Amino acid sequence: MAVRQQLPAKLYYRIGEVAGIVGVEPHVLRYWETEFRSIRPQKSAKGQRVYSRRDVETLLKVKELLYSHRFTIAGARRKLREGGIEPPPPDAGVSSEEAQRMRAALVEIRSEVLALMDELDRV
Structure with a gap:
C-alpha cells in the first residue's frame, strides 16, 4: 500500500x-x-x-x-x-473512408505542386 x-x-x-x-x-x-x-x-x-x-x-x-x-x-x-482523472483520447471524428479520401486528395495536391515546381524550374 x-x-x-x-x-x-x-x-x-x-x-x-x-x-x-x-x-x-x-x-x-x-x-x-x-x-x-x-x-x-x-x-x-x-x-x-x-x-x-x-x-x-x-x-x-x-x-x-x-x-x-x-x-x-x-x-x-x-x-x-x-478513475476519471485522465481525459479520454481526443477523437478526430473522421471515418476511415474519409481519411482515405483526404490522403488521396493530399497525394494529388502534392503531385500538382511538384509539377508546378518543375515548370517553374524550366522558366
Whole structure:
C-alpha cells in the first residue's frame, strides 16, 4: 500500500519541488507530461513550469501505478481514465473512408505542386 504524504499547503509548486515530493527527476516529470493529458502545468511569467496541487496528486498516483503496481504507461493511462482523472483520447471524428479520401486528395495536391515546381524550374 502506498504511503500518503502530506503536501505543503501551497497553490503552486515549481518543478524542483515537485520532483522532490514525487521522488523522481525533473526530466521524468516532463516526460510524464507528454504521456498523460491530465498533467498540464502552467508556465510562470519567467517560463518556468508551475504545478497545481491536483497536478502533484496526479503525479503521485502515476508514480504509484508505474513503480509500485508495475503498470505500463498505457495501463496507467487507462487506470487513470477509469478513475476519471485522465481525459479520454481526443477523437478526430473522421471515418476511415474519409481519411482515405483526404490522403488521396493530399497525394494529388502534392503531385500538382511538384509539377508546378518543375515548370517553374524550366522558366
